[in-house]
Amino acid sequence: MKKSGLMFYTGMAVSFAFLGWAVAKLDFGQAFEAIMRINPLWLVPYLFVYLIPLWLRAARLRIITEPVTKAPMRTLFASICIGFMGNMIFPLRIGELIRVYVVAKKERVSRSGILATIVVERIFDIFAMAMLVVAAVFYATPLTVDAAIWRNVERVAAVFGVVSLGAGGIVFLVASEEGFAPRWLNQIIRLLPAAVAEKVKGLLASFRQGLQVMRNGRHFGLAVLYTAALYAGVIATSSLALALFSIPAGFELALVLSVFTLAGVAVPSAPGAVGTYHAGVIFALTLYGVDANKALGVAIFLHLFMFAFFLVTGGWYAWRDKMTFAELRHSADR
Numbered sequence: 001m002k003k004s005g006l007m008f009y010t011g012m013a014v015s016f017a018f019l020g021w022a023v024a025k026l027d028f029g030q031a032f033e034a035i036m037r038i039n040p041l042w043l044v045p046y047l048f049v050y051l052i053p054l055w056l057r058a059a060r061l062r063i064i065t066e067p068v069t070k071a072p073m074r075t076l077f078a079s080i081c082i083g084f085m086g087n088m089i090f091p092l093r094i095g096e097l098i099r100v101y102v103v104a105k106k107e108r109v110s111r112s113g114i115l116a117t118i119v120v121e122r123i124f125d126i127f128a129m130a131m132l133v134v135a136a137v138f139y140a141t142p143l144t145v146d147a148a149i150w151r152n153v154e155r156v157a158a159v160f161g162v163v164s165l166g167a168g169g170i171v172f173l174v175a176s177e178e179g180f181a182p183r184w185l186n187q188i189i190r191l192l193p194a195a196v197a198e199k200v201k202g203l204l205a206s207f208r209q210g211l212q213v214m215r216n217g218r219h220f221g222l223a224v225l226y227t228a229a230l231y232a233g234v235i236a237t238s239s240l241a242l243a244l245f246s247i248p249a250g251f252e253l254a255l256v257l258s259v260f261t262l263a264g265v266a267v268p269s270a271p272g273a274v275g276t277y278h279a280g281v282i283f284a285l286t287l288y289g290v291d292a293n294k295a296l297g298v299a300i301f302l303h304l305f306m307f308a309f310f311l312v313t314g315g316w317y318a319w320r321d322k323m324t325f326a327e328l329r330h331s332a333d334r
Contacts, residue, residue, distance in 0.1 A: 018267075019275030022282050027293045034297030038244045046240045050309065053233040054080055057121075060226035063219050064120050068113040071103060078317040079103045085314020086328055087265075088272045088307050096122075101331035106321065124227045126167070129262060132231060134158065136259045140252050140287075234258050245298050253288050260284035261302075277303050 086095025264280030281299035
């Protein structure tokens with residue numbers, strides 16, 4: 001079986017497992033009834049706020065990619081929309097690799113350098129996600145979870161936060177030009193055959209170039225600020241999503257919903273995070289006593305909105321730049 005076929009079936013299996021758990025014994029009739037009762041007055045604000053984190057992602061990416069290429073905002077925003085579209089229609093989040101291809105092609109720069117900047121992006125995202133998880137777990141008081149069980153969840157969240165900080169520290173050491181980490185890597189490279197060692201050195205040089213933002217205090221600070229604003233925007237989007245369904249949208253529930261939807265999208269799964277996204281929304285809302293059938297309606301609507309939004313925006317940018325779906329799909333295999 002080809003690697004792409006294995007990835008597809010693995011993602012489908014993950015999605016079906018989560019989807020089966022999420023919708024078991026739920027009433028789709030009541031779910032669609034909840035969708036029909038949404039407050040349309042919140043749709044325009046929801047769409048507007050939906051765009052803010054995307055713009056902030058592009059602004060942050062411009063800072064991170066500056067050592068590699070001075071790509072304009074329109075290119076970076078387009079790459080993000082096309083990449084998210086790729087995640088909607090292709091399995092296992094290969095839209096991240098499609099983003100690398102789009103920027104590298106339009107700016108005519110090394111794909112390994114752009115890939116390194118995407119890795120830096122994910123480091124910021126993982127760290128922010130870890131902080132959100134810790135904040136949600138220690139700040140939240142779910143209505144439907146036993147206190148003893150929740151204390152175990154707090155312990156797991158604390159470990160996750162520490163591991164995330166440690167992983168960020170390791171990458172920071174690798175990014176440095178001096179210190180024991182680069183020397184240790186160079187010692188390992190010397191053990192490789194000459195031809196392989198040269199290729200690894202070239203890739204490592206490109207990778208370090210992409211990680212330069214980690215060594216620039218001003219750029220690093222701006223990236224942190226953009227990341228904080230980005231995830232504040234995500235929480236605001238969750239708050240408006242709750243308002244659409246007339247669910248009391250306190251900060252706590254919006255925070256918990258954001259954590260579980262982000263986790264649902266991050267899990268490698270079928271195209272569009274089918275199943276994993278729905279499970280995250282339903283689990284978060286039922287923690288606070290929202291009827292499971294209504295929670296299913298919320299999950300279906302938000303997922304369809306996300307899917308349609310990125311299919312339209314990503315599709316338009318791909319069409320504008322004369323990129324076909326087949327080209328984008330095969331770009332991830334190169």
